[in-house]
Amino acid sequence: MAQMNMIEAIRSALDIVMEKDPNVVIMGEDVGYFGGVFRCTDGLQRKYGEHRVIDAPIAEGGIIGATIGMGLNGLRPVAEIQFADYIYPGFDQVVSELARIRYRSAGEFFSPVTIRTPCGGGIRGGQTHSQSPEAIFTHISGIRVVMPSNPYDAKGLLISAIESDDPVVFFEPKRIYNGPFDGDPEKPAVSWASHPKGEVPRGYYTVPLGSADVVEEGSELTIITYGTLVHVAQAAAALVGVNAEIIDVRSLSPLDTTTLTESVKKTGRCLIAHEATRFSGFGAELVATVQEECFFHLEAPIERVAGWDTPYPHAFEWQYFPGQKRLAAGIRKVMEAQ
Amino acid sequence: MAQMNMIEAIRSALDIVMEKDPNVVIMGEDVGYFGGVFRCTDGLQRKYGEHRVIDAPIAEGGIIGATIGMGLNGLRPVAEIQFADYIYPGFDQVVSELARIRYRSAGEFFSPVTIRTPCGGGIRGGQTHSQSPEAIFTHISGIRVVMPSNPYDAKGLLISAIESDDPVVFFEPKRIYNGPFDGDPEKPAVSWASHPKGEVPRGYYTVPLGSADVVEEGSELTIITYGTLVHVAQAAAALVGVNAEIIDVRSLSPLDTTTLTESVKKTGRCLIAHEATRFSGFGAELVATVQEECFFHLEAPIERVAGWDTPYPHAFEWQYFPGQKRLAAGIRKVMEAQ
Amino acid sequence: MSTKSRLHIPHPSARPGDKPDFSYLNLAPAGSADKPSIDAKPRDIEHLSMNLVRVLDDEHRAQGEWNPNLDPEKLQVGLRWMLLTRVFDERLWQIQRQGKISFYMESKGEEAVSIAQGMALRAGDMCFPSYRNTGLYLYRGTKLVDMMNQCLSNTKDMCKGRQLPVLYHNKEANLFSLSGNLGTQYPHAVGWAMASAIKGEDHIAASWLGDGSTAEADFHHALTFAAVYQAPVILNIVNNQWAISTFQGFAGGERRPFAARGIGLGIPGIRVDGNDFLAVYSATLWAADRARRGGGPTVIEHVTYRGGAHSTSDDPSKYRPKDEWASFPLGDPIERLKKHLIAEGHWSDEQHIEVIEEYRVKVGAAWKEAQKFGTMTDGPFLDPAGMFDDIYAEIPEHLVKQRQQMLELES
Amino acid sequence: MSTKSRLHIPHPSARPGDKPDFSYLNLAPAGSADKPSIDAKPRDIEHLSMNLVRVLDDEHRAQGEWNPNLDPEKLQVGLRWMLLTRVFDERLWQIQRQGKISFYMESKGEEAVSIAQGMALRAGDMCFPSYRNTGLYLYRGTKLVDMMNQCLSNTKDMCKGRQLPVLYHNKEANLFSLSGNLGTQYPHAVGWAMASAIKGEDHIAASWLGDGSTAEADFHHALTFAAVYQAPVILNIVNNQWAISTFQGFAGGERRPFAARGIGLGIPGIRVDGNDFLAVYSATLWAADRARRGGGPTVIEHVTYRGGAHSTSDDPSKYRPKDEWASFPLGDPIERLKKHLIAEGHWSDEQHIEVIEEYRVKVGAAWKEAQKFGTMTDGPFLDPAGMFDDIYAEIPEHLVKQRQQMLELES
Ligand SMILES: Cc1ncc(C[n+]2csc(CCOP(=O)(O)OP(=O)(O)O)c2C)c(N)n1
Ligand SMILES: Cc1ncc(C[n+]2csc(CCOP(=O)(O)OP(=O)(O)O)c2C)c(N)n1
Ligand SMILES: [Mg+2]
Numbered sequence A, B: 001m002a003q004m005n006m007i008e009a010i011r012s013a014l015d016i017v018m019e020k021d022p023n024v025v026i027m028g029e030d031v032g033y034f035g036g037v038f039r040c041t042d043g044l045q046r047k048y049g050e051h052r053v054i055d056a057p058i059a060e061g062g063i064i065g066a067t068i069g070m071g072l073n074g075l076r077p078v079a080e081i082q083f084a085d086y087i088y089p090g091f092d093q094v095v096s097e098l099a100r101i102r103y104r105s106a107g108e109f110f111s112p113v114t115i116r117t118p119c120g121g122g123i124r125g126g127q128t129h130s131q132s133p134e135a136i137f138t139h140i141s142g143i144r145v146v147m148p149s150n151p152y153d154a155k156g157l158l159i160s161a162i163e164s165d166d167p168v169v170f171f172e173p174k175r176i177y178n179g180p181f182d183g184d185p186e187k188p189a190v191s192w193a194s195h196p197k198g199e200v201p202r203g204y205y206t207v208p209l210g211s212a213d214v215v216e217e218g219s220e221l222t223i224i225t226y227g228t229l230v231h232v233a234q235a236a237a238a239l240v241g242v243n244a245e246i247i248d249v250r251s252l253s254p255l256d257t258t259t260l261t262e263s264v265k266k267t268g269r270c271l272i273a274h275e276a277t278r279f280s281g282f283g284a285e286l287v288a289t290v291q292e293e294c295f296f297h298l299e300a301p302i303e304r305v306a307g308w309d310t311p312y313p314h315a316f317e318w319q320y321f322p323g324q325k326r327l328a329a330g331i332r333k334v335m336e337a338q
Numbered sequence C, D: 001m002s003t004k005s006r007l008h009i010p011h012p013s014a015r016p017g018d019k020p021d022f023s024y025l026n027l028a029p030a031g032s033a034d035k036p037s038i039d040a041k042p043r044d045i046e047h048l049s050m051n052l053v054r055v056l057d058d059e060h061r062a063q064g065e066w067n068p069n070l071d072p073e074k075l076q077v078g079l080r081w082m083l084l085t086r087v088f089d090e091r092l093w094q095i096q097r098q099g100k101i102s103f104y105m106e107s108k109g110e111e112a113v114s115i116a117q118g119m120a121l122r123a124g125d126m127c128f129p130s131y132r133n134t135g136l137y138l139y140r141g142t143k144l145v146d147m148m149n150q151c152l153s154n155t156k157d158m159c160k161g162r163q164l165p166v167l168y169h170n171k172e173a174n175l176f177s178l179s180g181n182l183g184t185q186y187p188h189a190v191g192w193a194m195a196s197a198i199k200g201e202d203h204i205a206a207s208w209l210g211d212g213s214t215a216e217a218d219f220h221h222a223l224t225f226a227a228v229y230q231a232p233v234i235l236n237i238v239n240n241q242w243a244i245s246t247f248q249g250f251a252g253g254e255r256r257p258f259a260a261r262g263i264g265l266g267i268p269g270i271r272v273d274g275n276d277f278l279a280v281y282s283a284t285l286w287a288a289d290r291a292r293r294g295g296g297p298t299v300i301e302h303v304t305y306r307g308g309a310h311s312t313s314d315d316p317s318k319y320r321p322k323d324e325w326a327s328f329p330l331g332d333p334i335e336r337l338k339k340h341l342i343a344e345g346h347w348s349d350e351q352h353i354e355v356i357e358e359y360r361v362k363v364g365a366a367w368k369e370a371q372k373f374g375t376m377t378d379g380p381f382l383d384p385a386g387m388f389d390d391i392y393a394e395i396p397e398h399l400v401k402q403r404q405q406m407l408e409l410e411s
């Protein structure tokens, strides 16, 4: 076991998979010599060579398109998109190609590309370095969508993603790269060293795709969330003093419906939280799924707490971000409703 | 008044707006000399000239990017994307630019582009000529998303869209271009001539953006839907013999929540239907919104009937398409639940 | 608004009712283009992108440095495959018109591109074709009946009913799956070729797209990545003058040949008479050798003409002269190779008619066979349960559930 | 997997610790490039994209046909604006280092591009800049304090707190709103120019992006549309050799200058010494005149060097030699214009120092002023309620509700 922050855990996952499988290659902007603007690939080019850790032209569509081609030729590519905000120029290659190749060729062809990309606020990056576009990708059948909330899961899920023959879009919440964040902007940052999931095995292990994690067991309320908000939810539940069952979705699509609905059937109340904008966010699907399965167990409407339906404004990160206060208000609302 | 099918109604809207406002220009693949692959711009280049009805290179991103620039220079562009399936190469320009220009420039700049695009199945077009990607666009704040279900609305909404200073993505369900379709593939096609909303004023009128339409009043169940499925819903309700209130959402974003929730509060039961794939489809947002507002009025879980979470397969249009049978089954399920 | 617009709008040289006019094509005489060595610097061979590589002259003789000097037998093979492609296309078109398949796209007039290139490439080279490369699927061994099964979406359909007719694939034959989206296969070819280079293999990749599709982003991405990493790839632009109703000028073809699109990135371009089997073969071999020996990518523009409608949904008489193809100065690739072989004494009109007849029978037989596996109206039908397969490597729970629901509704 | 990869990987000529080496730049002597008439055919002036337009020679004298023969007063104006830009950048960089603004990007070493081009364009011409065109915002009259207010996201911020520092706009001055997304402004410029042509106006548009950004799809779309419709637009590529940590070879700059990127579409390209104020001015005027008279688009590549870090988040010592800029053969645009003016007897070292001092004071005063309107830590603060405005022309119901919720939570 070692102490790792999420960046180190991701780097370790990449290192281990590259060591194990010579077909794994990495491609992205600034990933090679420099090691990535968030340092996730630091040292990998030195170790595995320029032909396996490849600096790319600034063309997200090209990166995804070219890695698809590599995947068709037996490689197992990991594409890095520098910021999730910049994945859109590659959107067509994801939707029309990556997600569909296996289907349209009736299983003859497939390309096991994993797309890693940092998402969410946290670096005061303004509206073009803070987006969480995961919902959009969950609407596309044929790709898996993953977002870890801690170093342990990040490494285990990333290894699974790369080894999976399905294409995966792997969102990394950059706000918690260096430490868990409980949603209170006033408090100093903590580091992963103080968190049990900052303990990460040095070697190979996997966390399976498609399974949610019950982060905290509880009886009064289920909070379904993922990414940064897992930590905020824990803090908010403590703040309100409610015995909440907190579920980290982790794999957004395909979704582990069972873990979610079993919990809600037990607690009878549900809050759903994410950082992305609310309208047609992934929370909508979570609400829809839960109410379909658990309607007769629900004692209160399912509440959504999410980013506002605005871009992420530079000056108002903290007003935009669904922090402790907002989650706490949401929890109270769910608990009080009857 | 005149009898128009939806294509004629769209063409009439374009004609009227171009006549009225010399700044309106049209740009798209095959829209000019040829008049569009679905004939929506037929005759307009002859009438308004090659500099106002402009054939474009095959580059959806370029069409959207260039029309944004035209809009910034005082024109009021209407971009046609030949099939909604081909809008993805222009997705970045929609999300990162069109939707954000007004916001990031604090209202100084804006570009009032309307993007028209035919969506949905109906021409046996297989997986790349049948998609309904509207949900994805509803997650983007700053753009309006519209989908009419009949010629009258199509014309009135399109005029509103073009005259709106907000960017609009205007989806045209191609299956009902020529006539309403009740979801039974065995029956011969009908024409708009037999439908009251096929009566369309020749002149200028608008249907406001942001308002849903109660297509049929009813007391036992609310069916919320849009596009082609409005007609299927009517047929399915008749088939089951339920007194359903049928709501045509028309403007998906911003959404007319009031009309939806008032109806559900009244009926206590709700079915949501669309042609797009189910998972994270727009139905999810509709469910989430309705259950948030109407939870204590609901007597049964809100049911979603939608396309399966698969691409739209060429051979299985009718198995994929949520037709009368599937809606009827959904209605029965909602009515029987207690 | 002022009325004096200064916007340039490209115009085709002729519209319906006008006399066809191909004077805009800058045609060089056969044999006039020089053939550089395969290690020539891109900078030194830029003229090849402006010139026109032609081998067959007006007397149907092979001329100049680009003459590949192919055995007559090999040429006969080429001619036969082109004929089979034409016959196949004609029959399938007819079948669509009879309402037996939902859609069709033919490659009439462009057969040389698929067959000559198919013959110039090696079996291990990977192809990323466009929907107008029917000949390539045939030449590389896709059975007639399998192609028809695909168009029928029947029980033997290689695509299991998921794709529009003509969107074939053939994994064994290194033919990628066709997409309905224009140009998306171009960066795949580059990535595939990069992987080949990474692995130190000498397979190359080739891709094809139309003049109109060069405007798409993927075209730019492919060229950029190919140039940066010197990927061993041939990037073919099949300039058949039209993109549905729009003339190639709308893709920026008015001022420079498409072959020149890569020269700003240092990618050599060869403009070739796309209806000249020998020229296409020769240019392809040159580019393939170059790529295989580490010389990087080549753009090849094939100057040809879309002899038919864009697809069965199209009516070209609405936007171009009916007789335009007949006036196309580069003619018909089949006629030209036929006349060459006849001129050289290796073919005859009788043989030609015989082969066509033979192929008609063969195609007819295949059609009979294909129908046994089901048509749009008559069974056997594909099991719709299959529509839930192959979305993921393994079917996930929610799709199992949806499949169940679907089957219950259908029963 | 075989170990012998044949993939080409571009390499910068020097990495940290190496001796800087710019021998890869193909530099022509000042005055050697010919200046064609503005109605020259693209085909006849292709060499301009390979050559290098330079006016200032090593003795700081203006040479050759491209000498714009500007009045010394005008050159002094240019020098002053470049100095102001540099002083402004230095101060704001410092301010960021002190933690008073969240982020900053400077344009050190590239000031000639913004100022010379700003001066060569007309006020009615519309600019679609990149984040490294700070000088353009200044030259066109954006007040120092307004720029600072933007960087502070304070109560007078033109962007109402919504944008990252340096993502300015200035509607009155025809300066478009900067985007964080690379290259997206390029097709806007083309569309704007098309609209100008449609309306029969003679305003032109200009846009700027970096060498790295040429790989993006929008670059291709812009060039294609500009070529097809002959839009009156200047498409500037500011080749500062680096894109964050990647050398321009990763954008395909190893084999051909970026100026050549449009020649395959028939767009003339001019490669210009981007640190030579006179050359930049002159090339811009030529392209602007050409566009204004209906000659269509021009690509201008400015060969320059990113004198500073990519941004305040970057540390270039990790990937390039520390002293690379000092060895850049085209020097520093400010030094070069200064020496030219001194050589011509229209400037002095004393004046230079004086102006710098004057600007430091001016910038310092503006900074004092700006802080009054709020900083990251000290009020007054922008009302967060404003974050819900300007998403739509009118605020819709759901945002009114969310605003309400936010205000309740904040109170
Ligand atoms: C991304 C995308 N946009 C638009 C279309 C619709 N479309 C299909 S074929 C075609 C014309 C293509 O012309 P070209 O590239 O010249 O190929 P050709 O048909 O002439 O072989 C168009 C616009 C599409 N299939 N994909
Ligand atoms: C679409 C997109 N992809 C990636 C980025 C991240 N990014 C910001 S600046 C930059 C480098 C740009 O280099 P270049 O175009 O040469 O401009 P320069 O910074 O040198 O002026 C990158 C990769 C971005 N902002 N937008
Ligand atoms: Mg074509």
Ligand SMILES: [Mg+2]
Pocket: D210, D211, D212, D238, D239, D240, D241, D242, D243, D244, D306
């Ligand atoms: Mg740069």
